[in-house]
Amino acid sequence: MKxxxxxxxxxxxxxxxxxxxxxxxxxxxxxxxLAICIQRLTIAVGNVFYAFAIIFFTIDTYHRYRSGxxxxxxxxxxxxxxxxxxxxxxxxxxxxxxxNTEYSFFxxxxxxxxxxxxxxxxxxxxxxxxxxxxxxxxxxVFMAIDGIATLAERFITxxxxxxxxxxxxxxxxxxxxxVFPASIILWISQKKxxxxxxxLFFCAVCIVLGAIASGTRSSWVGILAVMxxxxxxxxxxxxxxxxxLVAIFICITGxxxxxxxxxxxxxSIANITTDRSxxxxxxxxxxxxxxxxxxxxxxxxxxxxGKVYLQNYRTAADTQGLGHFHNNYVQTVVxxxxxxxxxxxVFIIYSLWIFRRWNCPYSLIGFCAWIGFIVVGFFDYTLGMxxxxxxxxxxxxxxxxxxxxx
Numbered sequence: 245m246k247x248x249x250x251x252x253x254x255x256x257x258x259x260x261x262x263x264x265x266x267x268x269x270x271x272x273x274x275x276x277x278l279a280i281c282i283q284r285l286t287i288a289v290g291n292v293f294y295a296f297a298i299i300f301f302t303i304d305t306y307h308r309y310r311s312g313x314x315x316x317x318x319x320x321x322x323x324x325x326x327x328x329x330x331x332x333x334x335x336x337x338x339x340x341x342x343x344n345t346e347y348s349f350f351x352x353x354x355x356x357x358x359x360x361x362x363x364x365x366x367x368x369x370x371x372x373x374x375x376x377x378x379x380x381x382x383x384x385v386f387m388a389i390d391g392i393a394t395l396a397e398r399f400i401t402x403x404x405x406x407x408x409x410x411x412x413x414x415x416x417x418x419x420x421x422x423v424f425p426a427s428i429i430l431w432i433s434q435k436k437x438x439x440x441x442x443x444l445f446f447c448a449v450c451i452v453l454g455a456i457a458s459g460t461r462s463s464w465v466g467i468l469a470v471m472x473x474x475x476x477x478x479x480x481x482x483x484x485x486x487x488x489l490v491a492i493f494i495c496i497t498g499x500x501x502x503x504x505x506x507x508x509x510x511x512s513i514a515n516i517t518t519d520r521s522x523x524x525x526x527x528x529x530x531x532x533x534x535x536x537x538x539x540x541x542x543x544x545x546x547x548x549x550g551k552v553y554l555q556n557y558r559t560a561a562d563t564q565g566l567g568h569f570h571n572n573y574v575q576t577v578v579x580x581x582x583x584x585x586x587x588x589x590v591f592i593i594y595s596l597w598i599f600r601r602w603n604c605p606y607s608l609i610g611f612c613a614w615i616g617f618i619v620v621g622f623f624d625y626t627l628g629m630x631x632x633x634x635x636x637x638x639x640x641x642x643x644x645x646x647x648x649x650x
Contacts, residue, residue, distance in 0.1 A: 268307070269370050272300035276365055277379040280638045281386045283631040284410045284419070290631070294361075301365045308370065320598060321367060321644060327594045332356040334587025335546070338580035342545020343552070351546045355627070362634050366641025373646055380642045381440070384427045387419070388447035391454025398457035405459035410631075414462065414624045418632035420455045421466025421616030422639055425474060426609045427451060432478040432485045433605035452496065462623035469619040470612040477602040524562045525570045525623075531557040532574045542581040547628070549578035568628065572621035575628070592618060599643065610643030 275297035283290030308315075317325075335352065342348035366376070394408030394416070410416050427448035434441040455463040471493070478486045535549065535557055544552050550568040558565060569575045577585040592614070599611035617626065617636050626632045 268300045268304035270375075272297050272304060272365060272369055273371055273375060273379060275300060276362065276638075277382060280362070280383060280634055283634065284386075284390060284408075284416075287630060294634075297365060298361055301361075301369060304370070305368065315368060317367070324594065324598055324644075327591055328360070331587040331591040335580045335584040337542040338544075338584055339546050341542055343548045344545060348546040348548060354630075355546070355633075359630060359633050360637065362637035363641045363644075366638070366645060376642050376645045380426065380639075380646075381430075381444075383638065384423060384430075384444065384447050384451075387423045387454075388427075388450035390416075391420075391450035391452070391457075394454035395450075395457040398459075406457050408454055408458065414460060414626075415629050415631050416458055417455070417460040417463035417466065418617060418620045418624070418626040418629060419635045420451060420458075420463045421470070421620045422613045422632070422635050424448065424451050424455075424467055425470045425612030425616060426639060428474055428489070429478070429605050429609050429612065432474070432489070433481050435482075449492070456496070456500065462620045465623070466616040466620045470615050473602070473608065473612055473615065477608055480603075481605075524564045524566055527559055527562040528553065528566050528569050529571065529574050531559065531562075532569055532578050535578050536581075540582055542583055543577065543579045546579050549575060553578075568625045570624045572625055572627045575625045595640070599647070601647075604647055606643045606646035610640055610647070613639040613643070 275293050279290045279293035279297055281290075282293060335356070339345070339348045339352035390409045394406045397403070397406040397408060408416060427444050431441060431444035431448060434444070452467065455467060475486050475489070478489070531553055532549070535544070535553065543549065547568075550566070553569070554565060554567065569578060573585065573588070576588050580587075595614050596611060599607045599614070602608045602611065613636060617632070620626055
């Protein structure tokens, strides 16, 4: 039987034609947004959406390459990627020469490559700015729903703490401190009266109430840490809104003071004697200073410091036996030595510097998201939380895409 080339070509065009018409860039944006939202409910399902996002992004990028399109990146973003590569290379020796090389290197790939794809996708994906604004707003609304669920859980169960849609208080704290600035900054900076603007204010209130209901002190501190920056720039956009915002925070503070359970929780932030959550952290940090002196350059290996601490350096004063140091900076210097610590500090400083022009709302959003993440990182190892880090990259990516003057 003679093979008909023409028929074969026609058949392939019928199969491939519809595939080529699929808008993989839109599918990718939907998948990455769903991944960031759903990871609050379940990391496993969130990772499935994340995998689809990477696949669709790869296909879309390949099509753009085949069509001859050239990718253009502003010099500031190129420098940002280079600083990130510097950070990753400074940590790399602690993965290679780890006490458990296979495990540490696997974590290294997860931390510095797989999670970073959130930012890569948002920077390189060919979609218009309106689409980026919509997915950012969608995520803010989702976190508001999470806040309502947390508040409802607190009232229904009468528990001292609530988790909302997720399964971890500290993970919730980091995400809240990262997302809250976006909701309140966009509300203040919006000049026209729109339903969209009112929803932003409602979402901001729900996120704060959810943080209070969760009983997670680090989220409270993270929110308070970003407020001076929000009010400073916000007063230039809308003094009336900033005045209203201060009045609302005074009312919320009054509510906390008037509620014995919340008052005790707030007062315990500075308690390092009877509050073992704080006291055990202090004891672990003291031991960390000894550990760093023994391996100062590259540390014990990624996520190996906690294991060594429990085996050889834990004291009787640590009543819980912490598996890690509940601090991004202590954990990094123990795991990756001063090389990794310097890399982290340089990258953090540059991340703040790149969002230095606060006159643009999206620049201020990026700056405050990093401030919130940095502050919460003093109380827990948020760099090890996949959901928290991906959320940070999501907000950073949206801010960079929408930062007109960068």
